[in-house]
Amino acid sequence: MPELPEVETVRRTLLPHILGRTICSLLVLREGSVAGIAPAALEAKVVGGLFCRAVRRGKYLGLILQGRGYLVLHLRMTGRLVVRPASEPHEKHLCLALGLDDGQELRFVDQRRFGKVYWADSQQGFAAVAKVGVEPLSAEFTPDVLARCLRGSRMRLKAALLDQGRLAGLGNIYADESLFRAGIHPERPAGSLTEIEVERLWRGIREALTAALENGGTTLRDYVDGDGRPGSNQYHLLVYGKAGKPCPKCGSPLMRLRVAGRGTVYCPGCQL
DNA sequence: CGGGCCCCCTGGTGGC
């Protein structure tokens, strides 16, 4: 499940494959994967365009075509971006293929079909598609900013962390990892944290995301980077997917809850 | 405002 560290890793690893390349063709195999624009209109926007930059906001990836706009992607659960020679057979769940001027294809493959491709004509358009809150790895994200994200909210804390309009890019894995690192219970009312707890949560979020980024993301099943390589952060997770196993801090069994419709793992001894 | 549920969707798992 690509969250911020995975999408950022894709951005960094994909860039060398597409930078300076011109798009020669667009093949839409699954119209449902294209949102907000008709496939023919998207074709007119992208064919002839040159990749000059790639940006990320939360879990949204923006591949910038010089003087044209943003090819925006959201990978959702199982979306993958792969670069393959155009001569290679299509993947089973291929949704969209961009022919490049070096004989390669940039392919959007998505087994579960939740992923979406959008088009934005401008930076403002990109911001309107990728309408998310503060970037947790930016300098702008301070404990004070986190406090403002949570202040006055009676939502359960984990639900607030998953709310992309508040913080950009946390999904189920890193929400659990951040809360464990901070030692705070996922069901605490978001607005009930003390200043000290907000500071701990701020650090927990930063550390969980930074570690994941250093490890090239978490590969549980489907996620691979722009080179087709899995990440290794799954070997460094502290609690996600480890219900019943001993807590890495205190040894008591990790417990499982359902919060905001998501499976949630936490330590009843450490997270208060 | 927030919680709960459904939907989109496929493949893996476990029960019988």
Place this chain on the structure above:
DNA sequence: TGCCACCAGGGGGCCC
């Protein structure tokens, strides 16, 4: 071996 219910979840929509 096969069939089937169930589960995983990002995000949007809907109702209460």
